[in-house]
Each structure stands twice: as structure tokens, then as C-alpha cells.
Amino acid sequence: MSFEAAVGEVDITPVHPPYPSLWMGGYGWSPRGNHGAVARRLRAQCLVLWDGGTPKVLLRADLVSIPRDVNQQIRTTLVSEGLVAAEDLMLLASHTHSGPLFGDTRPSPQVMMGLTQADVDAVNGTTSMITELMVQLVRDTVAEQRTAVTLSYAEGQAKIGYNRVAGTGAVLDTVPVLRLKKTGGALFAVVFGAACHPVSRGNDDVFDGEFPEVAAKLVENALGVPALFVQGACGDQEANDPHSPATTEQLGTALGQEVLDVLAGPGFSTVTGPVATALTEVSLPFHTDTTDPAVRAAVLHKYEIRRRVLPKTDPNRRHADLMVKSINAGTLPTSIPMPIQRWRFGGLSILALAHEPLSTYHVRLRAEFAGKLWVMGYANECEGYVADNDTLRSGGNLHFGYEAGWNKSDPTIAAEGSYCISYAWPGPLKFSDTAVPAAGTTERIVMDASLGLLSS
Incomplete structure (x- = not known):
């Protein structure tokens, strides 16, 4: 045609x-x-x-x-x-x-x-x-x-x-x-x-x-x-x-x-x-459930400590200031929206992922999809990293936790110097401490939505 x-x-x-x-x-x-x-x-x-x-x-x-x-x-x-x-x-x-x-x-x-x-x-x-x-x-x-x-x-x-x-x-x-x-x-x-x-x-x-x-x-x-x-x-x-x-x-x-x-x-x-086109949006929850008032209070306490110990010129202090302000105002986000788009031609499918997806998504999507597949990133909007489950659960053991968003055995708040700081998120995305990511965690949400679009 x-x-x-x-x-x-x-x-x-x-x-x-x-x-x-x-x-x-x-x-x-x-x-x-x-x-x-x-x-x-x-x-x-x-x-x-x-x-x-x-x-x-x-x-x-x-x-x-x-x-x-x-x-x-x-x-x-x-x-x-x-x-x-x-x-x-x-x-x-x-x-x-x-x-x-x-x-x-x-x-x-x-x-x-x-x-x-x-x-x-x-x-x-x-x-x-x-x-x-x-x-x-x-x-x-x-x-x-x-x-x-x-x-x-x-x-x-x-x-x-x-x-x-x-x-x-x-x-x-x-x-x-x-x-x-x-x-x-x-x-x-x-x-x-x-x-x-x-x-x-x-x-x-x-x-x-x-x-x-x-x-x-x-x-x-x-x-x-x-x-x-x-x-x-x-x-x-x-x-x-x-x-x-x-x-x-x-x-x-x-x-x-x-x-x-x-x-x-x-x-x-x-x-x-x-060309069959489709656009959907999923919500990627944070590992810490900040909809729970008790959890939110614990997160607030940790960011207040960070504010006290870090100088005002430190970007991690500026981030802590913003988190404390958001929690007190009741505006702290509880998830990250992620658009996912598909353009399916005869002989080629294009899957466009929002944000900064890690290479695992390219590898696994192409392995699980039978046809020719072009995986694109930074599509439509970009507001943070989307790591695979292995990277997320490893935290600071991989690249200082920059892409995971946490380190020091504390996944409840953003790691200093991680992407969560510059992108102004309260903490890492949800993961499971298992080799196979559990339902409702980041990798499963993204993979299920992507494969669902590709097969529909």
C-alpha cells in the first residue's frame, strides 16, 4: 500500500x-x-x-x-x-x-x-x-x-x-x-x-x-x-x-x-x-505507599532530618525542602503516569515508551514479540527513569542507585544524587524482591501494557 x-x-x-x-x-x-x-x-x-x-x-x-x-x-x-x-x-x-x-x-x-x-x-x-x-x-x-x-x-x-x-x-x-x-x-x-x-x-x-x-x-x-x-x-x-x-x-x-x-x-x-495506532497510559506506583498517612509521616520525618543536616546549597536539601512542602500541602504524588503508544504497520510495529526506559525493556519486548519491533524511548513525555525490576531491587548496588532511585538499604525516600532528586519524585518506583517481578510492580505494569498493545 x-x-x-x-x-x-x-x-x-x-x-x-x-x-x-x-x-x-x-x-x-x-x-x-x-x-x-x-x-x-x-x-x-x-x-x-x-x-x-x-x-x-x-x-x-x-x-x-x-x-x-x-x-x-x-x-x-x-x-x-x-x-x-x-x-x-x-x-x-x-x-x-x-x-x-x-x-x-x-x-x-x-x-x-x-x-x-x-x-x-x-x-x-x-x-x-x-x-x-x-x-x-x-x-x-x-x-x-x-x-x-x-x-x-x-x-x-x-x-x-x-x-x-x-x-x-x-x-x-x-x-x-x-x-x-x-x-x-x-x-x-x-x-x-x-x-x-x-x-x-x-x-x-x-x-x-x-x-x-x-x-x-x-x-x-x-x-x-x-x-x-x-x-x-x-x-x-x-x-x-x-x-x-x-x-x-x-x-x-x-x-x-x-x-x-x-x-x-x-x-x-x-x-x-x-496503520493501527493506539495510545494508553499506565500509572507506576512508588515503592512506598504515600497514600497511607502513617507512611507519609515517616517519609516526612526522614526528609525533615535531611533538611537539618544538609546545607541550603545542596541540591538534595532543595529536594527535601520541596518534599516537605508537598507533604504538608497534601500534594505529594503517589505514582508516575506513563504514556505508551503503538503504531502497527504491515511488517513493522513501533512501540514508543515515555520517560527514560532502561535497555531491558528493548531486549525483553523484542524477545517476546514475534514480529519486527522498533522500541523508542523519550516518547511524548519524559519525567524520570523507568528501570527494570532487577535494577530497581538492587538499589545502590548498581551505579550508586541513580537509575533505581534509592540506596543505603532505604527504598522509602529518594537517594541523594539519584534521578528522583532532579526529577522531584519522593522515592523509587515499586519493585518486588523476586527474580520474576510481581503483579503491580513497575516492570510487570510496563511489560503487560506494552505486550497488550502489541497484541491487540
Whole structure:
């Protein structure tokens, strides 16, 4: 079956003026801002596929993450305008750590970098400007002239990272490639992916689309068509060391060359319509049941102690201040919402997981699903890590508990320096102390929902 397609893009690199904020996201625990240096422009790209006259919209951006409120704003706006159905809109962040701080909720600018309210107001101004550019990009791309295309899919391999959590855990080297060709046979566009944290540049003050942008530009310059990068389940996948601008070039070139090699090869299989889309949302409970007043009082006591012993300049103290305030106000969250999205083509299924999923989900979902499966991460919204049960129950025994969210044999509160601190959550997600995760725990919830979508 033939599709119709259009591709658009817009530059979203903040420049002051008119952007009020050049604060950067991706690293804690002190203020980090851009001063005008740009290695590679940041961009948002939109691919619209018309399937039987119905648009499916993939909107990806060179951002570290998209918070929940921004996802909802973009989705509500475009759905209310009648441009796309909610399940037919997929938002994807590249997770570059060399882009702007985006939004004021998760991660928390106050906790992560100690920003003042004036700084946060500026961050929100930049966020609003980029959000409007992304919304307008969809409007413009939907209105573009359509080109009849056929789709095909293949996979390559590129080893550009390692597993930072387990050391000997899964290392994802799959390079998915979706090829769009015009009816006459000429290439129209390429969508490709990898699963690796875009931290290869390191913690400096330069805006950079990172190794995904190096790879995309290499493909675009070689073939003369748009290339769109999407991120995989890379919560525990770290870019190869040393982190430096030279490493960014090296890894991006290796990834881009692999995409070119795949495109030049014979390994593609046909991808057809119609496309069956679905979007669901699960709630991931915390390990500590903060709906129980007695439990909540115990958590409050521990955070009050942390407040007393840590200096005000410590981000863990800032987090404790926020937790105490939330508990006293009755606004402490009891779970993390997680959207999960499926686009099923003939010959390919795409599963888009919100947040920062660890590689285990990629491995286990592909093992349990019989067809060709592309697992994407950082989809629609990103507000924390989603670890597998083994990582969660190991706590501080793996990578200091950063991805698990707890250590020191205390899963009732957030570990100092863990993702729960910057993302402003009270503690780790629920796990079971068994090899097979129990019903109602994080891994079971995510796997059951994902496999249910894939099989429905």
C-alpha cells in the first residue's frame, strides 16, 4: 500500500534575544547556561504520513526531554484544531544534553540547578517559544504538498555506547532504519534510530544536537533528503568515553555511516498500511505507599532530618525542602503516569515508551514479540527513569542507585544524587524482591501494557 508523506523542520536553537533563557538541561547540580556558542543547530522535524487520507504525525526535537504539561499542551492544541487524532501524534525528544532547559516541572530547575524564580520565568518563556515553533511546524507540514511514497525497513548495528548500570548488562547496538521512497523509486526521507545517551560532548556550555545531529547531517549531505533521528530505550546506555567534542564527531560519523551502509544494502522488507495506532497510559506506583498517612509521616520525618543536616546549597536539601512542602500541602504524588503508544504497520510495529526506559525493556519486548519491533524511548513525555525490576531491587548496588532511585538499604525516600532528586519524585518506583517481578510492580505494569498493545 502506498502512503503520502511530507517533511518539515524548524530551527529551535535559543538565541538571546528574543529567547529570554539560555539555561541548559541535562546536567546537575549547579547552574549551567549557554553564552551564544553553538556547535550544531538544534532543530525540530516533522514527518506526516497520510494513511488512507488520515495523517500520522511524528514530531521529533533536539531537546533533553518533554515534560508532561508541554506534551499535553501540544497534543491538546493540535487535536482541538482537527489536525491529528491523539493516538496518531507521536512526540519524540533526542535527549541531547547540550540543549536548552525545557519546562519548569520535571526536571525541577530549582532542585537541579538552584535557579531563582526570575530564572524559571525566563525558562518558561523559552519553553513557550519553542513549543509554539513545534506546533506551527506540524500545522505547516500537514499543509504541505504530499508526495506518494512507499516504506521499507531494515536494521544495522553500531557500537557507540556501553551499559553504565550493570557493566556487563545489555549493550544496544541496533540501528533501525525506515526508508521512504517516492513512487518512482527516488529516496524521499529516512527515519533512523539508536539507543545511547547523547552525552558524548560532555558538560560544557555549547548548544549541540550531539552525535544524532552529526549522523543525520552526514546522511542528509550524502543523499540529499531529510534524515530524522529518534532515540531508543537508552536509560542505561552511555556514550563511549572520553566525552569530548571529538567523541561526538566520532560516534555521529559511525552511526551515520552505518545508516548509509544499511540504505545501500539489500536487507529491506516492505512496510505497508493501514496503520493501527493506539495510545494508553499506565500509572507506576512508588515503592512506598504515600497514600497511607502513617507512611507519609515517616517519609516526612526522614526528609525533615535531611533538611537539618544538609546545607541550603545542596541540591538534595532543595529536594527535601520541596518534599516537605508537598507533604504538608497534601500534594505529594503517589505514582508516575506513563504514556505508551503503538503504531502497527504491515511488517513493522513501533512501540514508543515515555520517560527514560532502561535497555531491558528493548531486549525483553523484542524477545517476546514475534514480529519486527522498533522500541523508542523519550516518547511524548519524559519525567524520570523507568528501570527494570532487577535494577530497581538492587538499589545502590548498581551505579550508586541513580537509575533505581534509592540506596543505603532505604527504598522509602529518594537517594541523594539519584534521578528522583532532579526529577522531584519522593522515592523509587515499586519493585518486588523476586527474580520474576510481581503483579503491580513497575516492570510487570510496563511489560503487560506494552505486550497488550502489541497484541491487540
